[in-house]
Amino acid sequence: MNDKSEFETNAAAFVDAFLKVKAEIGKVIVGQSRLVEDVLTALLSGGHVLLEGVPGIGKTLLVHTLADTLHCQFSRIQFTPDLMPSDIIGTRIVVEDEDGKKHFNFQKGPVFSQVLLADEINRATPKTQSALLEAMQEKSVTVSGDTMKLGPPFFVIATQNPLEMEGTYPLPEAQLDRFMFKLNVEAPSLDELVEVARRTTKREMPKASVALSEQEVLALMNVVRDVPIAGHLEVYAAGLIKATHPGYETATDLVNKYVKYGSSPRGLQAIILGAKVRALLDRRFNVAEEDLRAVATPALRHRLLLNFEGEAEEIPTDKIISEVLESAKAVAA
Amino acid sequence: MDTHSHKDTLKTALSGARRKMFAQSATVISARTALVALPVAALVIAIDQRWGGGGASLVVGAIAILTIIVSPLFLGLALLGTHFRSAVHIDDKASLKNRISSAWHFLDEGELDEPRRVQVKDAIHHATALNYEALFSRGLPGAASVLLPLVTAAFILSFLVPEYAPLEEVQAGTDLRSQYQLGELRLLEEAIEGDLEGAASEELEEVLEMLREMEEQFEEGEIEERDVMIQLARMDEEVARKMEDMGVQNLAGEVDSLAAPFMASAAGADVGAALKEGDFSKASQALKELSEKMGANELSPEEMAQLSENLEKAASEFEEQPDASTFKGDVKKAAEALKQPDPSMFDDAVQSMGKKLVTVEKLQNMKKLRDSLQMAKLNMGQAPEKGGEQGGEPTPSGFEQGKTEGGRGTGNSDSIGKGGLDAGKGKTGSAFGDASRLADSYRELLKIKGMMGKGPTETETEYGETEDADSEVSTKDIYAEYAAVAEQAIDREEIPLSHRFHVKRYFQAIKPVDEE
Numbered sequence: 001m002n003d004k005s006e007f008e009t010n011a012a013a014f015v016d017a018f019l020k021v022k023a024e025i026g027k028v029i030v031g032q033s034r035l036v037e038d039v040l041t042a043l044l045s046g047g048h049v050l051l052e053g054v055p056g057i058g059k060t061l062l063v064h065t066l067a068d069t070l071h072c073q074f075s076r077i078q079f080t081p082d083l084m085p086s087d088i089i090g091t092r093i094v095v096e097d098e099d100g101k102k103h104f105n106f107q108k109g110p111v112f113s114q115v116l117l118a119d120e121i122n123r124a125t126p127k128t129q130s131a132l133l134e135a136m137q138e139k140s141v142t143v144s145g146d147t148m149k150l151g152p153p154f155f156v157i158a159t160q161n162p163l164e165m166e167g168t169y170p171l172p173e174a175q176l177d178r179f180m181f182k183l184n185v186e187a188p189s190l191d192e193l194v195e196v197a198r199r200t201t202k203r204e205m206p207k208a209s210v211a212l213s214e215q216e217v218l219a220l221m222n223v224v225r226d227v228p229i230a231g232h233l234e235v236y237a238a239g240l241i242k243a244t245h246p247g248y249e250t251a252t253d254l255v256n257k258y259v260k261y262g263s264s265p266r267g268l269q270a271i272i273l274g275a276k277v278r279a280l281l282d283r284r285f286n287v288a289e290e291d292l293r294a295v296a297t298p299a300l301r302h303r304l305l306l307n308f309e310g311e312a313e314e315i316p317t318d319k320i321i322s323e324v325l326e327s328a329k330a331v332a333a
Numbered sequence: 334m335d336t337h338s339h340k341d342t343l344k345t346a347l348s349g350a351r352r353k354m355f356a357q358s359a360t361v362i363s364a365r366t367a368l369v370a371l372p373v374a375a376l377v378i379a380i381d382q383r384w385g386g387g388g389a390s391l392v393v394g395a396i397a398i399l400t401i402i403v404s405p406l407f408l409g410l411a412l413l414g415t416h417f418r419s420a421v422h423i424d425d426k427a428s429l430k431n432r433i434s435s436a437w438h439f440l441d442e443g444e445l446d447e448p449r450r451v452q453v454k455d456a457i458h459h460a461t462a463l464n465y466e467a468l469f470s471r472g473l474p475g476a477a478s479v480l481l482p483l484v485t486a487a488f489i490l491s492f493l494v495p496e497y498a499p500l501e502e503v504q505a506g507t508d509l510r511s512q513y514q515l516g517e518l519r520l521l522e523e524a525i526e527g528d529l530e531g532a533a534s535e536e537l538e539e540v541l542e543m544l545r546e547m548e549e550q551f552e553e554g555e556i557e558e559r560d561v562m563i564q565l566a567r568m569d570e571e572v573a574r575k576m577e578d579m580g581v582q583n584l585a586g587e588v589d590s591l592a593a594p595f596m597a598s599a600a601g602a603d604v605g606a607a608l609k610e611g612d613f614s615k616a617s618q619a620l621k622e623l624s625e626k627m628g629a630n631e632l633s634p635e636e637m638a639q640l641s642e643n644l645e646k647a648a649s650e651f652e653e654q655p656d657a658s659t660f661k662g663d664v665k666k667a668a669e670a671l672k673q674p675d676p677s678m679f680d681d682a683v684q685s686m687g688k689k690l691v692t693v694e695k696l697q698n699m700k701k702l703r704d705s706l707q708m709a710k711l712n713m714g715q716a717p718e719k720g721g722e723q724g725g726e727p728t729p730s731g732f733e734q735g736k737t738e739g740g741r742g743t744g745n746s747d748s749i750g751k752g753g754l755d756a757g758k759g760k761t762g763s764a765f766g767d768a769s770r771l772a773d774s775y776r777e778l779l780k781i782k783g784m785m786g787k788g789p790t791e792t793e794t795e796y797g798e799t800e801d802a803d804s805e806v807s808t809k810d811i812y813a814e815y816a817a818v819a820e821q822a823i824d825r826e827e828i829p830l831s832h833r834f835h836v837k838r839y840f841q842a843i844k845p846v847d848e849e
Contacts, residue, residue, distance in 0.1 A: 005447055007451045228435070228448050228449045228452055230435035231442075233435065285451050285452035288430035291430075
């Protein structure tokens with residue numbers, strides 16, 4: 001007799017599904033285990049991901065592979081400097097019906113998909129980048145007063161090259177805040193490079209199979225949100241957010257010196273949701289302090305706005321977050 | 334299972350853990366407290382035992398033990414805190430990743446939804462499966478297990494610290510010279526005390542008091558040898574000044590002349606004998622009895638005539654001096670009174686002589702005091718720098734020698750045969766003094782001005798032609814005696830044979846020629 005509750009069953013199914021998708025992605029993507037975990041975490045938490053890394057290290061391939069594992073509608077937008085918002089959202093065009101009457105009809109843009117790859121997002125102008133604001137936050141698009149829902153799970157994965165490269169436009173703060181995680185894609189190691197070469201220089205290229213349907217993804221997203229978090233851990237997570245605000249009593253020296261604005265409440269949401277996924281993956285039914293700490297860096301690194309001094313000295317936000325985590329007191333008893 | 338039963342189950346599991354936690358934290362706190370309290374208490378107790386008489390030791394020890402017992406109870410309970418706090422501690426200790434604390438939190442919130450119920454069940458499962466005995470072991474932390482026996486031993490041993498017993502003579506105990514000098518001062522005091530027993534004297538009492546005070550200061554190290562010397566010199570000067578003020582120095586010289594006429598007559602034989610002995614009180618009393626005899630007509634005319642004649646002769650020998658400083662007037666008056674005979678007149682003369690004799694006695698005492706002071710000064714100045722070279726510590730025996738052995742022959746050309754206290758009175762003494770005393774074996778003849786010792790001294794050595802020396806004793810007369818004393822000293826002391834030879838050879842060398 002199976003005396004497991006529904007939540008326990010769902011939690012177990014979550015872990016199985018997660019690992020299944022990860023394994024499928026692993027067929028194509030060499031290494032990058034933590035990166036894949038974080039991307040899936042963001043997907044199942046209902047967030048979006050910004051991948052940053054130099055060209056040619058598999059960012060786009062990762063997203064393609066992820067789309068392959070999900071039985072979801074996938075579209076890709078290659079951001080260029082001349083890309084217009086309407087190229088993303090869609091445009092009204094004049095069409096003639098059978099009666100010969102002409103009227104405007106809305107031609108949906110690539111944003112109308114379930115998994116959207118915004119490739120090299122920082123190559124477009126800020127105006128075009130901002131076209132995704134509503135879609136990412138509200139998961140809907142409004143054109144000429146008509147609001148259209150985007151198909152769940154609407155998951156945006158944007159890639160960008162480091163800002164110092166030519167022909168890039170920094171993302172607006174509001175746009176950045178919409179991303180749950182900002183993940184840095186590291187160059188593969190020597191062994192990983194060798195494996196990449198092996199897999200991609202054969203006649204048959206490896207291909208990921210579909211692992212999850214749209215409905216299964218939505219179900220898993222609900223499981224994540226069911227994971228309970230105790231009050232004292234919520235206070236701890238909120239304390240981390242407040243510690244990124246210069247002038248706050250728990251703010252660290254680096255925060256006070258180099259940060260202009262700390263994280264928004266979206267940062268707290270991102271940390272808690274990400275921690276819930278990690279708790280499930282650890283086969284726990286509660287969020288732990290270490291879960292919160294584990295996702296704090298990808299959740300906050302793009303939410304800290306440095307001041308002029310911080311920008312000038314090129315202080316890495318990861319370093320500031322690391323100091324915040326070190327100075328944060330243990331969970332208050 | 335409802336929320337309450339979940340909570341009871343978790344609470345039961347936590348209670349067992351809390352007992353173990355309390356025991357562990359109490360053990361650690363107790364050990365830490367002991368590591369601080371026991372050494373501090375041991376130090377305080379050791380100090381108390383050593384210098385405080387040990388009266389407070391038990392109280393200090395009891396406070397330390399009470400602190401070690403009580404502080405873990407209070408601090409252990411304070412650290413234990415609430416059940417939630419214990420849950421956080423257990424999570425941390427057992428790496429349960431906030432399972433138990435989260436469950437406690439959910440249970441505190443009230444009704445549980447399904448995910449929370451699942452979580453609580455999971456937490457209870459983990460909480461009951463824990464081995465709290467191993468988790469909260471009561472082993473002592475780190476070096477405490479080594480240090481604790483050591484500090485406990487120190488604490489116990491502190492009660493056995495012996496009480497401090499100060500040395501009575503700090504200075505003399507470490508410095509033979511000071512010890513010797515201190516002995517000289519004590520002997521001087523004893524000598525004066527002996528004199529005081531014979532006859533009360535304000536001057537002697539005053540000097541004795543000053544001496545005692547000075548000796549105490551010297552013993553405590555408050556004053557140095559130089560200060561002692563200065564004070565002795567001042568005392569000597571003060572006594573000399575008082576003697577001079579009395580203005581009766583001549584009386585002392587007339588006493589011997591006065592004794593003869595009384596001795597030569599039957600009636601005054603007692604008076605003469607007392608004067609000869611130097612017992613002036615007795616002489617005064619004998620004069621009084623003589624006067625009473627005359628008043629009672631108990632003296633025969635022949636006796637009175639004989640005494641009168643003798644006294645007249647003596648009076649003629651006395652120099653002309655003021656009445657207060659000579660016996661001449663009194664003697665003449667007594668002779669006249671005996672001739673008449675006039676008992677009343679004789680009584681007046683005798684009473685006057687008695688008073689003068691008392692004054693002479695006082696003068697003699699003061700002179701003796703000066704001799705003592707000077708001798709003490711001399712001996713202190715010649716105290717050995719190092720003791721024990723002759724096989725024993727030097728003994729400050731100078732005064733005893735002077736008193737009982739007839740002096741040690743330190744007299745210069747003005748005072749042959751005199752030395753030490755009561756110099757010249759000894760009947761059987763040796764001019765060598767005590768042969769066992771190093772200082773007596775070599776002595777320069779010095780007339781010292783100022784004082785000896787560390788301070789600036791001025792010495793003057795008087796040299797003179799042999800024929801001009803005041804010594805009236807020929808070498809051959811005393812040679813045998815000196816040689817005999819040297820022989821005795823050599824036999825008495827442990828002197829190497831080679832050195833004995835040198836002494837014998839020395840006496841052979843100085844042997845007077847006509848003896849050979």
